[in-house]
Amino acid sequence: GDSVTQMEGPVTLSEEAFLTINCTYTATGYPSLFWYVQYPGEGLQLLLKATKADDKGSNKGFEATYRKETTSFHLEKGSVQVSDSAVYFCALRGYGSSASKIIFGSGTRLSIRP
Amino acid sequence: EAGVTQFPSHSVIEKGQTVTLRCDPISGHDNLYWYRRVMGKEIKFLLHFVKESKQDESGMPNNRFLAERTGGTYSTLKVQPAELEDSGVYFCASSQAAGGPLHFGNGTRLTVT
Numbered sequence: 001g002d003s004v005t006q007m008e009g010p011v012t013l014s015e016e017a018f019l020t021i022n023c024t025y026t027a028t029g030y031p032s033l034f035w036y037v038q039y040p041g042e043g044l045q046l047l048l049k050a051t052k053a054d055d056k057g058s059n060k061g062f063e064a065t066y067r068k069e070t071t072s073f074h075l076e077k078g079s080v081q082v083s084d085s086a087v088y089f090c091a092l093r094g095y096g097s098s099a100s101k102i103i104f105g106s107g108t109r110l111s112i113r114p
Numbered sequence: 115e116a117g118v119t120q121f122p123s124h125s126v127i128e129k130g131q132t133v134t135l136r137c138d139p140i141s142g143h144d145n146l147y148w149y150r151r152v153m154g155k156e157i158k159f160l161l162h163f164v165k166e167s168k169q170d171e172s173g174m175p176n177n178r179f180l181a182e183r184t185g186g187t188y189s190t191l192k193v194q195p196a197e198l199e200d201s202g203v204y205f206c207a208s209s210q211a212a213g214g215p216l217h218f219g220n221g222t223r224l225t226v227t
Contacts (some may be wrong), residue, residue, distance in 0.1 A: 004156070028221040042120070042220055042221050043205065044205065044207075044216075045191075045218070046215060089157060093213070099172065100145075100162045100170050100212055101157065101159045102149075102216065103159070103161070104156050105156055106154070106155050106156040107154070107156070
């Protein structure tokens with residue numbers, strides 16, 4: 001079945017460092033891909049998404065490109081801030097009968113030091 | 115607009131007891147989902163309501179879990195009797211269309227001792 005694998009955390013970086021959180025997926029067809037973020041004490045929020053191959057999703061300085069050839073959707077940010085500290089989840093959604101479910105990865109906790 | 119709200123935010127119960135979690139979706143959202151995250155692992159799908167009907171309940175772990183959505187508004191998820199492995203964070207989400215963006219609540223952290 002469909003699945004998402006993302007790098008295990010926790011990841012600790014200094015402010016202004018470059019961030020990469022790896023995510024790969026297994027799915028039939030052409031799923032939509034997402035990154036969700038959970039800030040402390042809050043619910044999950046959609047950070048960005050891409051719906052087809054080579055699409056780039058971006059938001060709040062974060063980017064991720066849908067790579068069909070490598071089945072990847074790595075999250076990147078050029079210069080992280082303390083306020084980016086959160087748990088990040090990579091996810092996919094199929095279509096047809098699978099469209100009702102979002103499949104999540106295990107989450108990566110990111111901590112940014114001032 | 116008010117977001118998805120979940121009650122309680124935390125619940126601590128003993129093994130064998132019953133707990134009921136509640137989710138109020140965004141007004142007008144016909145689609146309501148339950149997910150849970152156990153022991154820091156991946157967030158797993160439990161079930162999907164369209165209005166009051168269960169569209170997909172393939173993720174429900176066993177018959178100790180009962181979800182309802184009477185009247186197609188708020189939903190409850192009852193765990194009876196609770197076991198230690200049920201501990202985790204239970205998330206509710208809603209969307210206007212079945213394939214539309216999900217809006218998540220803050221979750222209910224359940225601890226079974």
